[in-house]
Amino acid sequence: MSETAQKVAVVTGAARGIGAATALRLAADGFAVAVLDLDEKACAGTVAAVEEQGGRGLAVGVDVADAERVEAAVARVAAELGAPLVLVNNAGITRDDLLFKMDERDWDAVVGVHLRGAFLMSRAVQKHMTAAGWGRIVNLSSTAALGNRGQVNYSAAKAGLQGFTKTLAIELGKFGVTANAVAPGFIATDMTAKTAQRVGLSFDDFKARAAANIPVARVGEPADIAAAVSFFVREEAGFVSGQVLYVAGGPRA
Template identity: 60%
Template structure:
C-alpha cells in the first residue's frame, strides 16, 4: 500500500509501543517519518526497523514539552525531508497516584508531556500546514479521559486532548487541515503493564481480566491504534475532523 507516498510524517513518543507502531505503519504505506523521542538514540531503534522494512525515517531527539526543542525538532525534519504533511501527537507518560498522594511534580509532568506537547507540536507544524493548505493532525487521547481512579493527572491531560482537537479542527479547517484524535482502550504495552504492577497484578493476568470486560474478548495491540491513526491521517478521511475516535473493542468504560 502507498497511501502516504510523497508525504512526510512526524510521530512523537515513537521509540516504543503505540508510537513505534504508528511510525512503522505510516512508513510501510509510503511516508517518510520523523521519529521523535526524548533522545535520538531512543528513537533510533524504530528508525532501524523502518529502514530494514524498506522505508525512510529519521531519528530526532527532543523534549516535546519544551518550546525550543519542538521548534528544533520540526526544523530538523523539514531540513531532512523538505516538508511536513502529518503530525501524530503520541508522546505520553503516567505518574499515577490517588489525589491526596499526588505531588505537584506528578501533575505538572503529565500535563506537560501529554497535553502541552500536543499544543506546542501542533502550533509549530501548523505554520507549514497553513502555508501549503494541507495537513493532518492526529493526537492520542484515552478512555481514561472519562475518569480513572488514581489518574487525575492523566485523565485531565487526555480530556484536554479532546478539547484541543475540537478547537484546532475549527481553527485550521479553513486551511485544509484535518484534526482528529484516537482514544485507545486497554492496549498491551509496557505502560499498561506498569499500571498492572502498580495495582498489584501480574501483567498477563491483568490483560486476561481486561479482555473479559471487553466485548470483542481481547485487549488491543499497538497495531490496532496504528491502523486507526493511519486512516485519520489519510486523504480518504478528509471529511472527518474534530473527532475523537474510541478504539477500545466496544468497551463502555
C-alpha cells in the same frame, strides 16, 4: 502509495509501543517518518524497522514540553526529510496516584507532556501544513478522559486533548488541515505492563482481567491504534475532522 509518497509524518513518543507501531504503519502507507522521543538513541530501533521495509526514517530527540527544543526538532525534520504534513501527538507519561496523595510535580509533568507537548508540536508543525494547503493532526487521547480512579492528572490531560482537537479542527479546517483524536482503551504496552507491576499482578493476569470486561474479549495491541491513525491521515478522510474515535473493543473499556 502515490498520494503519500512525498509526504512527511512526525510521530512523537515513537521509540516504542503505540508510537513505534504508528511510525511503522505510516511508513508502510508510504510516508517518510520522523521518529521523535525524549532519547534520540532509543529511536534507532524504530527507524531501523522503517528502513528495513524500504521507508525513510529520521530519529530526533526532543522534550515535547520544551518550546525551543520543539521548534528546533521540527526545523530539523523539515531540513532533513521535508516539510511535515502529518503530526501524531502520541508522547505521554503516567504519574498515577489518588488526588489526596498526588504531588504537584506529578500533575505538572503529565499535563506538560500530554497537553503542553501536543500544543507546542501542533503550533510548530501547522505552519508547514497551512503553507501546503494540506495537513493531518492526530492526537492520542484515552478512555481515561471519561474518568479513571488514580489518574486525575492523566484523565484531565486526555480530556483536554479532546477539546484541543476540536478547536484545531475549527481553526485549521479552512487551510485544508484536519484534526482528530484516537482514544485507546487497554493496549498491551510497556506502560500497561508497568501498571500491572505496580498493582502486584503478572502482566498476563492483568491483561486477562482487562479482557474479561471488554466486549470483544481481548485487550488491544499497538497495531490497532496505528490502523485508526492510518485512516485519519488518508486523503479520503479529508471530510472527517474534530472527531474522537474510541478504540477500546467496545463502547466503554
